[in-house]
Amino acid sequence: MSVTGGRSGNGSAILVDSRPDVVAAPGLVVGEPTVVVDHVTAGYGRRVALADVNLVVGAGSLVAVIGPNGAGKSTLLKLIAGLLEPDSGTITVLGSAPGEEARAVAYVPQAEAVDWDFPVTVGEVAMMGRYPRLGFGRRPGRIDRERVNTALETVGMAGSADRQIGALSGGQRRRVFLARAIAAEPDLYLLDEPVTGVDATTQEDLMDVLEAEARAGKTVIASTHDLICAAQRFHQAAFVNGRIVATGPAEMVLDRQLLSDTYGGHVLVLPDDGGRLVLDDAHHHDESHGREPHYHEGGR
């Protein structure tokens, strides 16, 4: 990660600055950088979703992208996936422009972006991960079926290959989409809220899988609302709120001041035996700032 300049406080919070030297700091990146986002501003029409974003992610990283709703987490993932063109700035993914190395990238959209009534089975969904490799007109062969079976086994869904995707629970659906990503054998996973709305067991299982992929040298970038999960299971974190507020080791996720900076005060901080429990505010707040009772940390 591009780590420049520490903060006072508990010491685990490290701010990234917005100077162009993020690319020129390879020593701080473990291995080759998989993703380099350099001074990127992007949005939808006239609305700017992300302004002047800099981010470097090294191979083998497990990066949590956190921030409130509407902060630009999904936008950041879409930019890296090549689904959205930046208005300015450059992005490099696996050494090329976004979308150039698409077969080495597996993107999993938010659950809300998928029509779950669609008549496809679990096996068919997982097989979609193989389609880009197959190319037009070619049918899946033995190797493809093996990869799909292995992927479904990895996420614990091998027994459900013939079930319709909509007949599954929310957690099972996320498992299947992760299986699709695994079946694609990517170097980079871009996962939009992979553990949102899933049960604790599924969350642990999915994080185990992602951790194993990262250990194998794959890069994982996932947005999440779950701060505890981000702090405990990810290696690094990027705080996003219309810009990159901070990047650094995942433990900094629990830093009070950083959370306040990122979430604009919409964070509930409770005392707890082992220190404190930090609850993310996962509700929509786009228009309702200040009207609901929240614990407000200091100033912004």
Add this chain to the structure above:
Amino acid sequence: MDIVGWLADPLAYGFMQRGLVAAILVGVVCAVMGTFVVLKGLAFIGDAVSHAAFPGLVIAFMLGAPLYLGGAIASVGTALAIGFVSRRSRLRFDTSVGVLFAGTFALGILLFSTIENYVADLLGYLLGNVLGIGLGDLVQVAVLGALVLGIVLLIRKELLFATFDPLGAAASGLPVARLEYLLLALLGVTIVVSIQAVGIIMVVAMLVTPAATAQLLVIRFERLMALAAGLATVAAVVGLYLSFYLNLASGASIVLVETLFFLIALVLGPRSGLLAGRGRVAEPA
């Protein structure tokens, strides 16, 4: 009554032979394309594109050009225009389609009203008459139908991925936008091919009904496509025989048999049938 004779007698007529082949071809092509029409929610677009073919037919007639060509240019052009508008316009999508839909059809009616000589040919395209199809038309239907079917079958897995999860498909390198334009162009061709058989007004039923019926019965995409094509084939045969023996309009007979299949599946289907268990129950993870 001798059942073999009952089935064989109509086939003694050339118009029945041609009509049967055309109805099955059109039925299958529509059903296969219809799978995507249903899954992408393009039914209204299908209706708009078929109505947009009318001014093309009228203009071709006025210019003395081949009618099919005029219809094809108009419907494919409209389909692509709708695709373009859907990506660019700030209006609600169905609003844009509604404007194009009514506008193009009105243009057809307006031009039609300026023609003074005999134009029963053109009116025939509104309701269709598969039993009136000539050998030349049948060859056109067969060639264009085979073309559409071939392309769709060749790229069906990519179309499936792009339809189910456009973002995931685009991120993995599939040309999702180009696939969508191709699908719309194929939809335009399918509609032109089908117009002579079932008419502008009922084409949308041929597109939507078999796939909708199949969706009530199966959960696997590949089977859905095959079942829709099968249902369309049976409906074409049954509809034409009913039309022959009861002296009914051919296109309407085929469409109503398809509709009957849909209603049966709706009531008895295992997936979402009204008599089946209420809804699907998600299991805990």
